[in-house]
Structure formats: C-alpha cells, structure tokens
Amino acid sequence: MNVNQIRDWVNFELNKHQSGNTLNKEEYNLCLAWANAEYFKIKYGLPEEYRPGMPLPRQAWAVSQKIIDDLRRFLVGKGGKNLPQLSIDINGYADLPEDYIHYSSIRYNGRAVETISNDVLGDRLQSSIVYPDKSYPLCVFYDTYLQFYPKDLGYVDFDYLRMPVTPYWDAVIVNDEYVYKPASSIQLEWPEDTHTDIANLIIKYDIIVTGK
Secondary structure: OOOOHHHHHHHHHHHOOOOOOOOOOOHHHHHHHHHHHHHHHHHOOHHHOOOOOOOOOOEEEOHHHHHHHHHHHHHEEOOOOOOOOOEOOOOOEEOOOOOOEEEEEEEEEEEOEEEEEEHHHHHHHHOOOOOEEEOOEEEOOOOOEEEEEOOOOOOOEEEEEOOOOOOEOOEEOOOOOOEHHHHHEEEEOOOHHHHHHHHHHHHHHHHHOOOO
C-alpha cells in the first residue's frame, strides 16, 4: 500500500470505532513517522523485552528468516560485491557511518571480528592467550567510531542496519477535501505484508496525538 491507501485504511478503522474521528495531514504524518520508527525498533529488537535467562527479545535482527526479510532493505554492506570497505586508520580507528543504527557483522579477510565491551578490553590486551592479532582481531564500539585491535588491519567488511527513511503523505486541500500528491510523498520502505501492522501502530498513536 502507498501512504495514501494506508491513510484511507486507518481512517476507515477510526471511523468504524469512533464516528467522525479522522486524522488531518499534520496528525497523520506525525503518527506515520512514529509508527515507522517504532516498527523498526520492534523488528531489530526491543531491549525492554530482555528478561533474565532470555538474552533476546521475541523479535530481533536475524533470529528468523521473516525478520531478515522484513529488515533486508535496511541492511547496508561496506565491502563485498565491489562495494568499498570500512576504512581503518593507522591508530585502529574507523568512523561509524552516519546512518548506523545496529551492528550485524564485521569481517577481516573473511574471518569474523570479535566485538567486546570496553570494560574487558584491558584484560584482553594483557592476555598472552587471547591477545588480538590478524587471525583473531577484535573491536570495541564507541560513540562515533570503532577501535580495532590489532590497529593495522587497514580495512574490514562491515554490515549494519540503517534507519528507514521517514515516510510522508503530501496533499493539498481542494473544495475542503484533501487531494493526495504522490509525486511529493515519501513511501514506506517496508515490505507490503508489514503495512497493516504499521497501520495498527498509527491507530495506536492516534489517541496520543488527537486525544480522542
């Protein structure tokens, strides 16, 4: 469905349960943006769902083929298929891409790079048994960059999830009615079979936005 068809469906459902309750342009676009962002969080893994003994939420990146299919349009690969790799400077630093949201995998010469938290980094760098080298490299995530060990890797393949673009429904008022403008609207990037789920989230946000 395009964003206009989703709006028609949402307004139909709102009218069915609350007579006369429909979303205007500003309200709909606000709900549409929120629903788009929340659905992404649900799919790649809500930390709020972590439980003792359950290290993963019910839905999380790569736990099922369905999740992979739903999120594949947001998977960005640096390296592979003639794409530029992630560059590492002589100090072992690599800038995180500006659209980075969630890590998927890091590889050096086809070998997985281990990711660790900075609280155990000191122990690893002092270990004679698990000291990082080019056969067993590691990295630590910081605010805007990655720190790699050993520092002279040069390049790695880096796969990550980016945020979906924010959808937008554009329309003008003609004779007191909204007329949809497809050329200046921004469509959802999600697969078609997820659109009703997103529409249901829009309905949930309707109560917050309109207070009805």
